Amino acid sequence: MVTTTSEIDQRLEAIVAEQERIFVRRQPGSAQRAERARAHLAGGVTSSWQITRPQPVWLSHGAGSKVYDVDGGEYVDMHGGYGAGLAGHAHPAVVEAVQRQVARGTHFAQPTDDAIAVSEHLAGRWGLPLWRFCNSGTEATMDAVHLMRAFTGRDLILKVEGCYHGHHDSVQVSVAPDAGDVGPARQPNAVAASSGIPAAIRELTIIVNFNDLGSVERALEAHAGQVAGMIIEPVMMNAGIIPPVEGYLAGLKELLHRHGALLAFDEVKTGLTVGPGGWTVVSGVQPDLVTLAKSIGGGLCCGAVGGTDEVMGFVASGGYEMVGTFNGNPLTMAAMRAVMESVATPGAFEHIALLHRRVEEALAGSIAAHGLVAHPVIVGAKGCVTFSADPVRNYRDFLDVDDRYNHAHWLFQHNGGVFLPPWGKTEQWLVSVQHDEADIERFVGNFERFAGAVGA
Numbered sequence: 001m002v003t004t005t006s007e008i009d010q011r012l013e014a015i016v017a018e019q020e021r022i023f024v025r026r027q028p029g030s031a032q033r034a035e036r037a038r039a040h041l042a043g044g045v046t047s048s049w050q051i052t053r054p055q056p057v058w059l060s061h062g063a064g065s066k067v068y069d070v071d072g073g074e075y076v077d078m079h080g081g082y083g084a085g086l087a088g089h090a091h092p093a094v095v096e097a098v099q100r101q102v103a104r105g106t107h108f109a110q111p112t113d114d115a116i117a118v119s120e121h122l123a124g125r126w127g128l129p130l131w132r133f134c135n136s137g138t139e140a141t142m143d144a145v146h147l148m149r150a151f152t153g154r155d156l157i158l159k160v161e162g163c164y165h166g167h168h169d170s171v172q173v174s175v176a177p178d179a180g181d182v183g184p185a186r187q188p189n190a191v192a193a194s195s196g197i198p199a200a201i202r203e204l205t206i207i208v209n210f211n212d213l214g215s216v217e218r219a220l221e222a223h224a225g226q227v228a229g230m231i232i233e234p235v236m237m238n239a240g241i242i243p244p245v246e247g248y249l250a251g252l253k254e255l256l257h258r259h260g261a262l263l264a265f266d267e268v269k270t271g272l273t274v275g276p277g278g279w280t281v282v283s284g285v286q287p288d289l290v291t292l293a294k295s296i297g298g299g300l301c302c303g304a305v306g307g308t309d310e311v312m313g314f315v316a317s318g319g320y321e322m323v324g325t326f327n328g329n330p331l332t333m334a335a336m337r338a339v340m341e342s343v344a345t346p347g348a349f350e351h352i353a354l355l356h357r358r359v360e361e362a363l364a365g366s367i368a369a370h371g372l373v374a375h376p377v378i379v380g381a382k383g384c385v386t387f388s389a390d391p392v393r394n395y396r397d398f399l400d401v402d403d404r405y406n407h408a409h410w411l412f413q414h415n416g417g418v419f420l421p422p423w424g425k426t427e428q429w430l431v432s433v434q435h436d437e438a439d440i441e442r443f444v445g446n447f448e449r450f451a452g453a454v455g456a
């Protein structure tokens with residue numbers, strides 16, 4: 001029997017409508033809060049990306065691998081707070097470190113012993129000697145961009161179409177542009193990612209394609225002597241998961257250095273979720289700068305910039321002033337130290353890899369059994385299902401992926417007690433060090449039911 005596109009469309013729409021009804025029925029407490037919040041919280045949420053469809057979910061608490069909504073619903077948390085939750089919730093080592101520090105003072109704007117210990121851990125893990133701290137991924141990439149410009153005395157930066165580096169002006173360009181706006185693949189348009197980004201700043205950001213050394217070479221030649229550096233997610237993780245092809249990152253470093261420009265890996269998402277020393281160690285390509293946040297902080301606001309003696313030495317010598325009232329905050333430093341010493345351990349990475357092997361095998365089985373056009377993509381503690389036959393290599397391929405499958409999957413998981421990150425095909429799940437086999441069985445069981453419903 002041949003299934004037509006319009007039959008598939010109707011089936012998907014009916015499934016999404018039914019799952020959204022179940023979702024809303026299960027969460028009257030969230031609906032009430034959404035109503036009340038709208039009066040004084042702009043848009044009824046604390047960040048615009050908390051507006052999930054069909055309604056935001058209010059949480060009461062988290063414990064271990066689980067979170068609980070205000071209606072008493074329990075979820076295996078694979079949202080992970082947009083990738084920050086590698087430690088899971090209330091990890092004993094993080095709780096102990098934070099409780100100890102909170103009673104001894106939460107803010108001095110002077111360094112503490114933990115800051116030295118954390119910098120030593122990061123230097124050992126990433127192989128980059130000099131570090132500074134800040135309070136978010138946005139701050140980290142903003143400082144990295146400033147520093148590349150300050151160090152080289154040049155204004156232009158290269159950025160990959162479809163990469164997200166936080167919400168400061170220089171990188172709020174071509175984050176998730178519409179298909180109609182992207183322009184020719186050989187020379188992508190620089191598209192403002194939100195309102196409020198001045199054209200004059202957007203023009204300083206040159207857009208290139210992921211996994212395409214040719215586009216970087218063309219940009220460097222077209223703007224010879226003007227490019228300060230390139231910032232890149234070494235594995236794209238704001239367009240599902242798109243790994244770099246063999247030789248791409250090494251090729252970038254060679255090209256950029258040949259043109260007197262720097263390379264910054266934005267490891268805010270990859271970081272500790274892809275291995276003990278991030279993608280820098282996995283790839284064997286050491287950039288001039290690395291930015292970290294999310295998973296290194298055990299759930300506290302955090303950020304870090306690391307780099308070579310030469311480039312971070314420019315900070316040390318006062319060539320660039322990297323500042324912030326809360327930089328090196330003692331609570332954050334205590335939590336980060338606990339993450340380095342007791343959370344992101346070799347045993348934890350093995351445990352996650354074992355759980356992910358089960359996920360990969362079960363998902364592949366369900367996909368084959370129900371004739372879905374999809375494949376799982378798993379990198380370290382992160383994973384997603386890409387609803388396409390072929391691997392996605394860049395943002396242009398990603399645009400072609402049908403997002404309705406991801407939304408339907410999100411709803412099935414949610415109604416089945418697993419909290420995935422919202423925003424469909426863009427985000428990916430995170431398995432924390434506290435997840436166990438039972439959590440994974442709940443997830444793969446939901447996937448099997450979803451595949452049965454939407455499959456051929």
Ligand SMILES: Cc1ncc(COP(=O)(O)O)c(C=O)c1O
Pocket residue numbers: 082136137138139141164165166167233237238266267268269293294
């Ligand atoms: C790769 C990457 N860089 C930077 C950021 C910004 O981090 P934050 O939200 O902590 O400012 C994000 C956030 O999702 C990110 O994914």
